[in-house]
Amino acid sequence: MRTSPSLLSLTIDSAVLNLSNIADLSSLPDHIVVDLFLRTLRAGKLNERVLKLFIATGKDEVFSLIRALNIRATVIPVLPTTIKDDEIDIVIGAVRSDLTSFMNEWRPMFSRFHLIIVKDPDLKEELKIPEGFNLDVYEKPHMDQVVGSSTSVFFSGYACRYFGYLVSRKKYIISVDDDCLPARDPKGFVVDAVAHHITNLTTPATPFFFNTLYDPFAEGSDFVRGYPFSLRTGVKCALSCGLWLNLADHDAPTQALKAKQRNSRYVDAVMTVPAGSLVPISGINIAFDREVVGPALVPALKLAGEGKFRWETMEDIWSGLCVKVVCDHLGLGVKTGLPYVWRTDRGDPIASLKKEWEGVKLMEEVVPFFQSVRLPREATTVEDCVVEVANAAKERLGLTDPVFARAAKAMLDWVNLWKSVAYISSSSPAV
């Protein structure tokens, strides 16, 4: 025979049904609050307002439950509904082995998408990845299998993520360094970098004329007086470069000189980098339309003393300059600005400085080179453009430093690799 429920139990059930009318729970005894919390969860009625209600009671048991169950407040904004989750891959290059706190911090933003985690082939330790994600992990043996062991050298260090770009089957890729966490905007809201990158990629870019109110497609903004109407439809945005709070992406000399400086300025803008204008595109926080511009992100410039801290690399800068030149030629856009990520303190810039200056010196050649590249009219595909840039690099920089000759060759190999390995959806229009 079933015991009839107690009066207390009925009351708690009734409270669960009437949560929307309750404004304050702090007068309840602890054990009742806990019971109510558990029944609320079971009934699927825990939302942000209700969560705040329970937190406001200040009761330790409630907090322990929240921690134990890993309950988190929902994150704003929401992805534009025109993009399907299965069009996006999140590619993480694992330069460190323990990704637990990284993945857990990003869980609210990452968990609905497919992830590709690529392990730096030089990393000896096993990767530690928490449960609950839809992901594929690639390590050196996979690379050897897919591209052959001679070409897998492409993918050491931070460049391991390019393997993820190669094997992805999705349209959009979002990639952040494994030492970056979600940032908060000045109002205290957690920034959903994924949603924001997608918004950047799916709204037009405006590279042909500068809009002084920055992104004209942002809420509350528009084109200013004097902006030609024929240029207001904009072009497709191929690349979205985000920024970094806390540890900004400075080179080793700058970071060493200003050891205490941290970036706390949240600049609330996205803008298109004008056509013809080059920009150092950091790989720390980027997203791109893989179908449109994939082969142009090239793991080519490998410094002799390249290391496992960002200021010991320049591969992303070279890659970004290549992408920008190609985008300018093909009439595609590159945006910069929001979203921010929080880059954690890591490494010693002075130690890196002692190790090598090479990357910083090379930029003196690299930037003028890219500024002078002119792509011929006949180069109408991204692959053709990359080949042209590679040939120009070999010709003009090859004798300056062997690292450039190697980079040029790597670009050509990369294009071939892309043609044979990479999946491009047949429904995407030819560029």
Add this chain to the structure above:
Amino acid sequence: MAQPSTISPATLLKDELDIVIPTIRNLDFLEMWRPFFQPYHLIIVQDGDPSKTIRVPDGFDYELYNRNDINRILGPKSSCISFKDSACRCFGYMVSKKKYIYTIDDDCFVAKDPSGKDINALEQHIKNLLSPSTPFFFNTLYDPYRDGADFVRGYPFSLREGVPTAVSHGLWLNIPDYDAPTQLVKPLERNSRYVDAIMTIPKGTIFPMCGMNLAFNRELIGPAMYFGLMGDGQPIGRYDDMWAGWCTKVICDHLGLGVKTGLPYIWHSKASNPFVNLKKEYKGIYWQEELIPFFQSVTLPKDCTTVQQCYIEISKQVKAKLSKVDDYFNKLADAMVTWIEAWDELNPSGAKSAELPKGASK
């Protein structure tokens, strides 16, 4: 490395900067700006009916010019100065004897930053003008010379000194600077986004320069700041600052000078009538489709080494390539030449504006 400016800029430029204000009504708005503007000399250019008296609040040091003064001072050359349009303000640039100019509209007030503090727009413009620009490579952290910022990884060290800044273009909270069609479609839109950045507009990129909140180094670029033929008797209005901005940017690019945009914000209080604006801008909306490609393709010969030479060269190209768009551009090209002649007359001694001794202001 980028070093922030450690000198207090406001006191430095007290005798080196003129504030140019065009007006047809009154200058009550100056009361709000008093804490920031009072140390400076004002040049007021009175548009419209010269028999009207413009009331200037007490305590300001100023000189005022109306149409009669303009005609008297320039004689026949006064034809290049617009009548019944705020474009007449460029007369103020011409008669100024200072190194720097700040120009502001009489419906622009002091804005507040996100922390609620009043923004000293003039001080920020001065900081912008006194620190270098970086037009050759885009810095993703925007102005590298600001406190708390620097050049990003990948920025070549040889480019980190920057170039002298010729123009500082500020922005507007509340009523944004939209054209008439946009105003008609979005009459209620207000700009509430405070973007905490200053950036250099890259070389080779032109932009729509708004004259509402603008500062420039008169010695470096003054003659290029001609605000064209607008208003009474002209087929077009509200393109004065646009025209000056396109010419200025082309010349800055040629001479290796920088143009910055972003902070400071002012509070723009008055939305002009969109139907009146539409009538004024109507031709401009079509013409700008031709003007932008024209300016994007202007090349100046190497032997144009002064602003005046560059400007005359542009006027020749305007006549050659834009007169087919409308005969107005013939007149405008001629007016551009007249402007330079008038500028050189009022600012003698050599190719650049003279560096006159810093005397006491009137």
